[in-house]
Amino acid sequence: MASIFKKLISKELGEKNYNKYFFVCQKSLQNKVFDGREIYNDIYEHLKNKDRITIRKMEERLNDNMFLAMRVCKTYFSSFLFFIGAVFYLLTKDIDPFITFLSIVLMSFCFIAKTYQFIVNKYCFIDAQIVLVYKTVLDRILLINEREQF
Numbered sequence: 001m002a003s004i005f006k007k008l009i010s011k012e013l014g015e016k017n018y019n020k021y022f023f024v025c026q027k028s029l030q031n032k033v034f035d036g037r038e039i040y041n042d043i044y045e046h047l048k049n050k051d052r053i054t055i056r057k058m059e060e061r062l063n064d065n066m067f068l069a070m071r072v073c074k075t076y077f078s079s080f081l082f083f084i085g086a087v088f089y090l091l092t093k094d095i096d097p098f099i100t101f102l103s104i105v106l107m108s109f110c111f112i113a114k115t116y117q118f119i120v121n122k123y124c125f126i127d128a129q130i131v132l133v134y135k136t137v138l139d140r141i142l143l144i145n146e147r148e149q150f
Contacts, residue, residue, distance in 0.1 A: 003120050004069045005127035009134060012058060013046060018130070025126045036133040043137045052145045059138045062131070069121050076118040083111045 002010075010018045021039045028034050047055065086107055090100050 003124035003127045004065050004072070005121075005124055005131045008062065008065045009127070009130055012061070012134075013043065017042070017046070021130045021133075022126055025129050029126070029129075034129060036129065036136075039130060039133045040137060043134055044140070047137060047141055050141070052142070055138055055141050055145070059135075059142065062135060062138065066131070072117060072121045076114065079111065079114050083107060 006018065009021070013021075021042070024038050025034070025036070028036075047058075050058075087104055090103055093100075
């Protein structure tokens with residue numbers, strides 16, 4: 001399962017470009033200074049000839065994905081509380097032990113999947129850096145398009 005940002009960048013700019021940006025960002029962060037100019041220039045060259053409507057749609061998809069990533073992080077604690085409450089509820093009710101065990105195991109698998117999704121999206125620092133550069137490029141292109149209109 002990939003992070004939400006990785007899926008977005010791979011879809012918008014291609015898997016090959018995402019991998020290139022990932023390794024450039026990783027190399028830059030190993031030097032303890034993030035320099036996104038190379039990524040910025042490449043994304044800008046890739047998008048500069050797109051029309052304003054396409055860029056607006058890309059920006060909307062980016063905003064939707066940023067909201068989705070934040071929602072995954074914010075709803076995790078509620079999911080955790082629900083999981084604990086459901087397990088406690090099953091243990092306190094007089095239900096067949098096999099059914100109780102099976103229910104807890106199934107809920108545990110679901111909670112593990114939710115935890116994995118949370119961790120992947122919470123700690124995708126490199127993907128977040130790429131998305132910030134991508135957002136900057138989109139904003140820049142939209143600003144240039146608006147100036148050309150007037």
